[in-house]
Amino acid sequence: MKAGxxxxxxxxxxxxGLAGTVxxxxxxxxxxxxxxxxxxxxxxxxxxKVLGVEPVDEKKKLQFANLVHFAYGTAWGGVRxxxxxxxxxxxxxxxxxxxxxxxxxxxMLPALKVAPPVNKWGTKEIAIESWHxxxxxVAAGLTYACLKANSEPERxxxxxxxx
Numbered sequence: 001m002k003a004g005x006x007x008x009x010x011x012x013x014x015x016x017g018l019a020g021t022v023x024x025x026x027x028x029x030x031x032x033x034x035x036x037x038x039x040x041x042x043x044x045x046x047x048x049k050v051l052g053v054e055p056v057d058e059k060k061k062l063q064f065a066n067l068v069h070f071a072y073g074t075a076w077g078g079v080r081x082x083x084x085x086x087x088x089x090x091x092x093x094x095x096x097x098x099x100x101x102x103x104x105x106x107x108m109l110p111a112l113k114v115a116p117p118v119n120k121w122g123t124k125e126i127a128i129e130s131w132h133x134x135x136x137x138v139a140a141g142l143t144y145a146c147l148k149a150n151s152e153p154e155r156x157x158x159x160x161x162x163x
Contacts, residue, residue, distance in 0.1 A: 009081035012147040013140075017077015020140030021070050027135040031128060043068035045114040073136065076101050080144050090145070098137035102130060 032039065044065035048054050055061040079100060083093040106129070109115035118126065 006082075006085050008151065009085045010078050011081070012144055012151070013077045013079065013081020013084070014074055015077065015147060016080050016140040016144035017074040018070070019143035020077060020136040021073030023139030024073060024132050024136040025069070027132050031132070039065070041065045042109060042114050043072060046109060046112050049112045049114060076104075076136075077140050077144075080140050084144070084148070091141075093144075094137055094141035097141060098134055101137060102133045105129065105133060 031037070039062055041061050042065070044053075044055060044061050047064070047068050053064070055064045076097075080093065080097045083096055088096060106118045106126075110117045121129070
């Protein structure tokens with residue numbers, strides 16, 4: 001494996017992670033509107049726990065939460081690129097990526113005590129959270145596949161779902 005191939009996969013992954021983050025943000029915005037739920041400050045709360053960064057007011061906290069949300073989602077896209085480097089392709093890579101993101105969300109936030117333990121969430125909340133992360137993983141996976149298909153010479157291209 002050449003370093004350039006790893007870097008290219010990581011770069012495609014970061015772009016795919018950004019696309020996935022846009023998709024999950026839209027999914028969450030629709031869900032918030034339908035359920036009349038306020039935006040979450042959990043991303044800001046998590047960073048405050050880890051790094052001690054505390055915004056000065058509620059407006060700044062919401063802005064910071066949004067910034068953290070986009071940085072975190074984009075970074076997880078790098079994992080999608082690394083899965084490709086490790087030889088995991090297509091729907092299998094999308095599934096592993098989804099499982100990793102979902103597992104992290106359901107364990108890390110309760111461990112930081114910025115969200116209740118999953119066994120206190122209820123079936124409906126788990127389903128909604130799982131849906132949002134599925135939207136993320138599918139959008140990131142499809143974006144990654146398209147980016148990879150468009151980066152390979154025409155003679156080497158195969159089915160984009162195999163990317």
